[in-house]
Amino acid sequence: MASRVLAQCVRSLTRPSARLSSGGVAVRVIAAPVLANHRPYSFVSNCQRTRWIEQTRISSNVGVLCRQYGDLPPLTLETIKDRVMYVLKLYDKINPEKLQASSHFMKDLGLDSLDQVEIIMAMEDEFGFEIPDAEAEKLMSPEDIVHYIAEKKDVYE
Amino acid sequence: MASTSKTQVISLYRMLMKESKKFPSYNYRTYALRRVKDGFRENVHVENPKTLDLLLNQARESLAIIKRQVSIGQLYTTQMTIVERVGA
Numbered sequence: 491m492a493s494r495v496l497a498q499c500v501r502s503l504t505r506p507s508a509r510l511s512s513g514g515v516a517v518r519v520i521a522a523p524v525l526a527n528h529r530p531y532s533f534v535s536n537c538q539r540t541r542w543i544e545q546t547r548i549s550s551n552v553g554v555l556c557r558q559y560g561d562l563p564p565l566t567l568e569t570i571k572d573r574v575m576y577v578l579k580l581y582d583k584i585n586p587e588k589l590q591a592s593s594h595f596m597k598d599l600g601l602d603s604l605d606q607v608e609i610i611m612a613m614e615d616e617f618g619f620e621i622p623d624a625e626a627e628k629l630m631s632p633e634d635i636v637h638y639i640a641e642k643k644d645v646y647e
Numbered sequence: 648m649a650s651t652s653k654t655q656v657i658s659l660y661r662m663l664m665k666e667s668k669k670f671p672s673y674n675y676r677t678y679a680l681r682r683v684k685d686g687f688r689e690n691v692h693v694e695n696p697k698t699l700d701l702l703l704n705q706a707r708e709s710l711a712i713i714k715r716q717v718s719i720g721q722l723y724t725t726q727m728t729i730v731e732r733v734g735a
Binding site: 627 | 653654657658660661664665684687688691
């Protein structure tokens with residue numbers, strides 16, 4: 491009788507952890523403390539990158555069966571667009587009221603090719619990967635940038 | 648070599664900015680970035696090919712200087728200044 495109760499308890503403990511160990515980044519834990527280490531976006535010229543890191547912690551008696559994962563949250567088209575617009579709003583030569591997703595850097599916002607290079611370098615810093623010259627010179631609006639990053643990072647909707 | 652001088656100028660600008668960002672020292676890094684931006688900005692309207700050539704050669708020499716100084720600086724790093732430390 492006691493062994494049956496024990497077996498039921500173990501089964502109920504292992505069930506959520508089985509879900510956890512099969513998961514990756516986006517893991518839901520029921521009734522366990524979630525540690526979210528949030529940091530604000532920062533566009534700093536000295537290349538300091540801050541990252542969103544999420545870690546999940548489980549209570550110790552199921553510690554044997556589950557893993558702790560730390561990774562960036564998955565990119566979606568929405569988040570890419572938000573980050574691109576945020577970086578552009580921080581750029582001092584762009585008027586944030588005039589900025590829209592489809593505004594052309596040279597025709598609508600009055601920037602020149604040197605400014606466009608600076609913008610693309612800021613995007614490289616924000617998203618953490620290199621954009622080669624040949625493709626960088628074609629990115630002329632925030633929408634182009636979002637589509638390019640989504641292509642490179644395999645983000646589909 | 649790039650086909651047109653415009654692409655040459657743009658690629659030089661990119662390379663200079665990228666190398667300048669690698670300076671470990673805060674002072675050199677901010678100065679180099681500012682000087683590169685200002686240097687290219689003030690010569691935006693130059694059309695004379697001879698002056699252009701002169702300026703581009705100066706830029707290439709600066710690029711070589713920056714690369715050497717970056718590697719020297721990375722050999723002998725010091726502590727980060729208080730303005731660079733992120734967070735509390």
